[in-house]
Amino acid sequence: MVGIVVVSHSADLAHAAVDLALQMVPGSAPRIEVAAGTSDNRLGTDASRVAEAIVTADDGDGVAVIMDLGSAVLSAEMALELLPEPHETRLVPAAFAEGIFAAVIAAAAGADLDVVARDATEALQAKATQLDQDVPQVNVAPPPITRPAIVAEATVVNRAGIHARPAALIVAALASLEAQVMISTERSAAVAARSPTAVMSLGARPGDVLRIEADGAGAAAAVDRILALVCDGSPKPSKVRTGPDGSTAPACIPSESAQGASSAPPTECPILLSSLIQVFEFPTRNGQSRQPG
Amino acid sequence: VGDIAIVASTVISIAQLIDWLRRYHELVIKNQAELTDLDSAIGDADHGINMARGMTAVIDKLDGQHLAHANDLFKTVAMTLVMSVGGASGPLYGTFFLRFGSATGPAVELDTAALMNGLDAGLAGIIERGKAQVGDKTMVDALSPALAAMESVIKNGGDLAAAVTAGRDAAVAGRDATVPMIARKGRASYLGERSVGHMDPGAASMALLFEALAAGLTG
Numbered sequence: 001m002v003g004i005v006v007v008s009h010s011a012d013l014a015h016a017a018v019d020l021a022l023q024m025v026p027g028s029a030p031r032i033e034v035a036a037g038t039s040d041n042r043l044g045t046d047a048s049r050v051a052e053a054i055v056t057a058d059d060g061d062g063v064a065v066i067m068d069l070g071s072a073v074l075s076a077e078m079a080l081e082l083l084p085e086p087h088e089t090r091l092v093p094a095a096f097a098e099g100i101f102a103a104v105i106a107a108a109a110g111a112d113l114d115v116v117a118r119d120a121t122e123a124l125q126a127k128a129t130q131l132d133q134d135v136p137q138v139n140v141a142p143p144p145i146t147r148p149a150i151v152a153e154a155t156v157v158n159r160a161g162i163h164a165r166p167a168a169l170i171v172a173a174l175a176s177l178e179a180q181v182m183i184s185t186e187r188s189a190a191v192a193a194r195s196p197t198a199v200m201s202l203g204a205r206p207g208d209v210l211r212i213e214a215d216g217a218g219a220a221a222a223v224d225r226i227l228a229l230v231c232d233g234s235p236k237p238s239k240v241r242t243g244p245d246g247s248t249a250p251a252c253i254p255s256e257s258a259q260g261a262s263s264a265p266p267t268e269c270p271i272l273l274s275s276l277i278q279v280f281e282f283p284t285r286n287g288q289s290r291q292p293g
Numbered sequence: 294v295g296d297i298a299i300v301a302s303t304v305i306s307i308a309q310l311i312d313w314l315r316r317y318h319e320l321v322i323k324n325q326a327e328l329t330d331l332d333s334a335i336g337d338a339d340h341g342i343n344m345a346r347g348m349t350a351v352i353d354k355l356d357g358q359h360l361a362h363a364n365d366l367f368k369t370v371a372m373t374l375v376m377s378v379g380g381a382s383g384p385l386y387g388t389f390f391l392r393f394g395s396a397t398g399p400a401v402e403l404d405t406a407a408l409m410n411g412l413d414a415g416l417a418g419i420i421e422r423g424k425a426q427v428g429d430k431t432m433v434d435a436l437s438p439a440l441a442a443m444e445s446v447i448k449n450g451g452d453l454a455a456a457v458t459a460g461r462d463a464a465v466a467g468r469d470a471t472v473p474m475i476a477r478k479g480r481a482s483y484l485g486e487r488s489v490g491h492m493d494p495g496a497a498s499m500a501l502l503f504e505a506l507a508a509g510l511t512g
Binding site for chain 1: 343375376377378380381383384385387388391422423479480492512
């Protein structure tokens with residue numbers, strides 16, 4: 001799991017920001033090290049403590065460093081010069097609170113260092129979107145899937161839509177799979193399903209249909225895992241798959257609670273999706289059909 | 294301070310390097326209030342306090358051990374500053390001394406060329422760390438012209454004393470030249486035009502470093 005190092009002038013500020021982010025992590029949290037304040041409890045930063053924090057936070061998957069401003073940035077840069085041995089480290093140019101929030105969620109979901117760093121950097125977007133303003137885009141969009149092996153669609157039913165926590169669940173579900181997975185809605189272009197921030201940026205609300213496209217090794221399993229996040233934790237609905245020949249069939253038999261959920265989902269429901277509409281499977285490039293699940 | 298006689302020397306001993314640091318400590322303490330006043334105008338009002346704390350920690354550290362090699366000396370200075378200053382001057386001066394020590398290696402004395410190598414490496418480190426160039430209203434505006442002046446004296450056959458004297462004068466002139474500049478780096482850059490009319494505190498503390506060097510090597 002990618003480690004997180006938080007560099008701040010203030011230990012209080014750093015710990016509070018970490019606490020805020022950890023509210024979003026239901027399961028095991030990533031290693032988070034705080035290097036904040038001076039040894040005599042003043043406001044300030046210390047490059048040697050940042051270096052120690054990087055060493056402690058790295059379990060082999062690398063470290064994302066989130067800084068507040070000024071000397072925090074300089075100290076983080078100098079810390080790289082002080083590391084006793086190389087660590088894969090990314091100094092992330094993120095807004096502090098939003099960056100920690102996004103980085104912790106992404107790391108907890110098993111995202112790799114690239115995704116953690118990108119999510120943190122782009123985390124300001126959610127606020128800008130809410131305020132109908134733009135922030136400079138640093139996003140390098142993942143390449144689109146031109147010919148997905150599997151496409152599935154499912155309707156969002158939970159009242160809050162795909163907010164941070166459901167997004168993190170989706171990302172976590174994909175963690176051990178190599179498949180490329182993209183999710184889009186009718187209103188939003190496809191985003192990488194491995195990024196909690198990207199999935200959140202869909203702004204998917206109850207009633208929206210998520211289109212899930214997957215390709216590569218484990219594509220079928222990836223789609224299944226997302227679909228398994230169907231409301232209320234009941235057994236997965238049966239799926240009747242529909243081929244590209246155009247034949248259609250009821251895609252699933254939603255559970256009773258899932259049917260009712262679209263109007264009043266149980267508040268404790270941890271889920272995202274229900275009313276699976278269709279799963280298409282397409283021949284793979286070598287001509288074999290892939291079976292989801 | 295002052296008890297080491299240096300007359301027309303061509304090399305600088307470790308003891309003289311330590312003397313330089315002691316003199317710098319004394320100048321920082323003496324000018325602490327002024328540095329903080331400068332920083333209160335365009336920064337966060339802690340540069341004098343931070344540098345005084347940092348250099349006091351450096352001297353305490355040096356008093357407790359015998360360092361025979363320039364790289365060990367300057368690495369100790371760098372790490373102590375980094376751990377005790379807190380503000381941006383910690384990593385900036387820290388990088389300066391760390392790179393200085395890397396450039397000198399385990400020398401037991403520095404000739405003019407080795408001194409210039411160390412100072413040049415320190416300047417390059419500060420520029421790399423702070424991303425500041427001459428004219429951005431930072432410590433680079435004192436450091437860079439000081440090194441250029443020393444280089445020029447040495448090139449023209451001047452001795453060490455003449456070089457550090459020219460370095461001091463150029464650092465002071467560079468410091469004073471920051472007054473009309475618009476800050477483009479550091480906290481003062483948030484003030485933009487409002488930083489005009491104030492001397493940069495980082496340039497002021499850097500000029501003290503060259504005053505200390507000149508005072509130690511010219512008697």
